[in-house]
Amino acid sequence: ELKVEQNPLFLSMQEEKNYTIYCNYSTTSDRLYWYRQDPGKSLESLFVLLSNGAVKQEGRLMASLDTKARLSTLHITAAVHDLSATYFCAVDFKAAGNKLTFGGGTRVLVKP
Amino acid sequence: GAVVSQHPSWVICKSGTSVKIECRSLDFQATTMFWYRQFPKQSLMLMATSNEGSKATYEQGVEKDKFLINHASLTLSTLTVTSAHPEDSSFYICSARDRRGNQETQYFGPGTRLLVL
Numbered sequence: 001e002l003k004v005e006q007n008p009l010f011l012s013m014q015e016e017k018n019y020t021i022y023c024n025y026s027t028t029s030d031r032l033y034w035y036r037q038d039p040g041k042s043l044e045s046l047f048v049l050l051s052n053g054a055v056k057q058e059g060r061l062m063a064s065l066d067t068k069a070r071l072s073t074l075h076i077t078a079a080v081h082d083l084s085a086t087y088f089c090a091v092d093f094k095a096a097g098n099k100l101t102f103g104g105g106t107r108v109l110v111k112p
Numbered sequence: 113g114a115v116v117s118q119h120p121s122w123v124i125c126k127s128g129t130s131v132k133i134e135c136r137s138l139d140f141q142a143t144t145m146f147w148y149r150q151f152p153k154q155s156l157m158l159m160a161t162s163n164e165g166s167k168a169t170y171e172q173g174v175e176k177d178k179f180l181i182n183h184a185s186l187t188l189s190t191l192t193v194t195s196a197h198p199e200d201s202s203f204y205i206c207s208a209r210d211r212r213g214n215q216e217t218q219y220f221g222p223g224t225r226l227l228v229l
Contacts, residue, residue: 033217033218035220040225041222041223042205042220042221042222042223043156043205043207043220044220045217045218045219045220088155088156090156097161097169099146099158099161100158100207100218101158102155102156102157103155104154104155105154107153
């Protein structure tokens with residue numbers, strides 16, 4: 001079965017502290033995506049990770065991929081309020097004909 | 113970056129009517145588009161894959177006669193919710209696969225919020 005699991009489902013953050021969101025998936029993948037969704041809005045693409053050991057960074061967000069462990073992490077450095085949103089990972093499974101399978105999402109709330 | 117548009121952005125309709133939602137890729141051609149629905153505070157659920165020039169592929173449990181998909185051109189896919197009922201109220205999001213360059217990715221439309229009364 002093709003599964004993508006994110007944890008935690010909810011993350012209350014304090015400003016200026018660091019946090020990590022985890023994304024585990026069940027089988028071989030071509031690529032992994034991270035998206036951000038603000039309330040009432042659609043998805044904004046953050047990162048595409050293509051290969052084992054891939055690391056990408058944009059501002060306070062850094063994503064990495066370990067294909068052997070079938071694990072991706074999204075690390076938030078020195079959280080700020082405008083990072084409050086829901087973050088989704090999505091996996092492109094070859095076995096699914098390259099359709100995206102989404103994790104359950106992590107709701108992030110950064111408190112002052 | 114690539115842009116995907118959806119129209120309308122929101123719609124309110126009476127039970128029993130049909131609603132058509134358009135999804136366009138604005139600056140690239142998309143042979144494949146995807147339709148998702150999202151309930152409040154939940155993840156996205158893939159409904160169907162829309163293929164230009166051929167029939168859509170529906171996910172298990174999605175009624176193809178209720179959710180009609182037409183991928184008329186390389187830049188346009190439409191989703192028609194037929195005989196809508198209140199339980200069809202949801203946020204519908206399309207995405208289009210951009211295969212240009214060496215980094216294929218999917219871009220998402222802004223979504224269409226449907227409320228069936």
